[in-house]
Amino acid sequence: MSRLSIIPTPIGNLKDITLRALETLRIVDLLCAEDSRHTAALLTAHGISAKEILSLNEHNEHTRIETVIERIRSGQHVGLVSDAGTPLISDPGFALVRQAIAYGVVVEPIPGPNAAITALIASGLPPEPFHFIGFAPKKPGKLTRWLHERVRYSGTYIAYVPGRDAQLFVNAVAGVWPDAHVVVAREMTKVYETFHRGLASQMCIAPTALRGEATVVFNLTTRNDSPGTEEIQNDLRALLAGGLSRRDAAIATAYFRKESINLVKSLTNALQTDT
Numbered sequence: 001m002s003r004l005s006i007i008p009t010p011i012g013n014l015k016d017i018t019l020r021a022l023e024t025l026r027i028v029d030l031l032c033a034e035d036s037r038h039t040a041a042l043l044t045a046h047g048i049s050a051k052e053i054l055s056l057n058e059h060n061e062h063t064r065i066e067t068v069i070e071r072i073r074s075g076q077h078v079g080l081v082s083d084a085g086t087p088l089i090s091d092p093g094f095a096l097v098r099q100a101i102a103y104g105v106v107v108e109p110i111p112g113p114n115a116a117i118t119a120l121i122a123s124g125l126p127p128e129p130f131h132f133i134g135f136a137p138k139k140p141g142k143l144t145r146w147l148h149e150r151v152r153y154s155g156t157y158i159a160y161v162p163g164r165d166a167q168l169f170v171n172a173v174a175g176v177w178p179d180a181h182v183v184v185a186r187e188m189t190k191v192y193e194t195f196h197r198g199l200a201s202q203m204c205i206a207p208t209a210l211r212g213e214a215t216v217v218f219n220l221t222t223r224n225d226s227p228g229t230e231e232i233q234n235d236l237r238a239l240l241a242g243g244l245s246r247r248d249a250a251i252a253t254a255y256f257r258k259e260s261i262n263l264v265k266s267l268t269n270a271l272q273t274d275t
Helices: 019-027 036-045 061-073 094-102 115-123 140-150 163-176 229-241 246-257 261-274
Strands: 003-006 030-033 052-055 077-081 107-109 130-135 155-162 181-186 194-199 213-220
Touching (some): 115 155, 140 163, 229 246
Parallel strands (some): 030 052
Antiparallel strands (some): 155 213, 181 194
16 A cells, blocks of 8 residues: 555664564565665664665755655655654654645654654653754854753753764753753663763763763753743843843843853843844
8 A cells, every 4th residue: 555654763772673564575566765875784784675765855855745745656665764762753754744635645653763852851851841953053152042941841851962062062061950850871772872961061971982872861850931032132222222241131131030140141142143
């Protein structure tokens, strides 16, 4: 039957793939893959004969959607995979799935591995409510603003970061919520699987442990009722227009808004960039 099957693949250990996923990989007519070489290696590892694989990544997804949809509407069974874990979760595929639904194509989700959920269940942090906030930006100023915009309520948050940036991410969390409980998970499901646990303000990860990708889980026990970025920047604009220096405007805003001075300074710098 023609359809689009969303097929999760292992996040590290090749044994972590379901029987249903293997069956689907065997019967599809076409595989849309983030990296065709990576997917071909996975098929070989599980004894699945060569398939037609179409590269579908963040750079070409929008240009290849129509081709894929036409293949499905012509009666073919298409599978969607990413390099690791569940497609769409900080991986390509969302635009394809949305368009498939718009065309009335059957979309079949297959449960399976996911780094965010794997880290959450091993973190020891409260699993409800949790918020997945995706891949974090690298630059410190952008990272602080990004956190402030996405972390709005009490609960547990999950983010993906390159291993080399894990300490930078933890430092950014500590700059706003120093008492946040943090778990940095790396090499999950592999031989050197490691979980670093502690308070954001006290965590120090050895550089040798920062290879590969990391999944960071952190918990805020109190609601963050702070204003949004735009509200803070409006305050800053008003103070700057009144003649205050950028330094004094930032200090005054941080005091009256009860916000982190580092956050307000980064928003002040962003105003300068915008102008």
